[in-house]
Amino acid sequence: MLSLYKDATVTKELFNTAKEALLAAKKDVKHPFRYFTMATIGINNSPRLRTVVLRDVKEDLTISLFTDRRSKKVTHLKENNNVCLLFFNHNDMLQLKVDGKAFLEEDDKVLKKAWKKMKESGKKDYRSAQDPGSKVKDPEMIEYLDTSHHFAIIHIIPSKIEYLELKKEQHVRALFSKEDGVWEGSFIVP
Numbered sequence: 001m002l003s004l005y006k007d008a009t010v011t012k013e014l015f016n017t018a019k020e021a022l023l024a025a026k027k028d029v030k031h032p033f034r035y036f037t038m039a040t041i042g043i044n045n046s047p048r049l050r051t052v053v054l055r056d057v058k059e060d061l062t063i064s065l066f067t068d069r070r071s072k073k074v075t076h077l078k079e080n081n082n083v084c085l086l087f088f089n090h091n092d093m094l095q096l097k098v099d100g101k102a103f104l105e106e107d108d109k110v111l112k113k114a115w116k117k118m119k120e121s122g123k124k125d126y127r128s129a130q131d132p133g134s135k136v137k138d139p140e141m142i143e144y145l146d147t148s149h150h151f152a153i154i155h156i157i158p159s160k161i162e163y164l165e166l167k168k169e170q171h172v173r174a175l176f177s178k179e180d181g182v183w184e185g186s187f188i189v190p
């Protein structure tokens with residue numbers, strides 16, 4: 001039987017589908033990839049997950065998100081910067097799993113530029129006087145800083161992307177790895 005998925009050209013097409021979907025989600029706030037799950041390795045090697053917003057995707061597929069510098073995820077990354085990201089598009093039944101290394105943006109100019117661009121309402125997320133995750137009697141009693149903030153940007157440089165598309169006739173699963181700066185892909189059993 002003639003296979004629809006027999007050569008490298010097809011895996012390249014799948015890679016481009018994944019890439020275009022990520023690039024589309026950076027512009028379209030309603031895109032299903034706009035919100036994704038990020039896993040870090042917590043204390044005692046326990047897995048830790050949370051939903052985050054996709055803020056930027058570069059041509060080389062570096063993925064960026066905003067966070068509070070005091071959050072647990074940042075503490076985790078300082079110990080071990082291996083992360084796994086999970087994207088799911090329920091319209092296309094497409095899942096992307098991204099393995100990579102996370103880095104905190106250290107360039108003050110870049111941080112200031114992103115902060116300046118942000119809506120005032122969004123800035124509140126990085127201005128709580130108390131640390132994120134600390135106990136509070138009443139959410140309305142949380143104090144917010146007027147003159148300082150704890151805004152941070154996390155960049156994730158991907159090294160592996162796993163593509164899984166569920167289809168009635170035949171599910172399609174492929175693994176892409178970056179070797180010496182070049183992405184290479186192969187099909188794997190779904």
Ligand SMILES: Cc1cc2nc3c(=O)[nH]c(=O)nc-3n(C[C@H](O)[C@H](O)[C@H](O)COP(=O)(O)O)c2cc1C
Pocket residue numbers: 035048049050051052053054065066067068071072073074132133
């Ligand atoms: C829809 C949604 C979007 C979120 N986006 C972000 C985000 O972009 N950055 C962030 O740090 N936390 C975001 N959060 C909160 C995280 O899921 C998490 O609760 C918080 O960052 C604390 O995580 P940590 O203690 O593991 O660091 C979002 C939560 C939801 C429900």
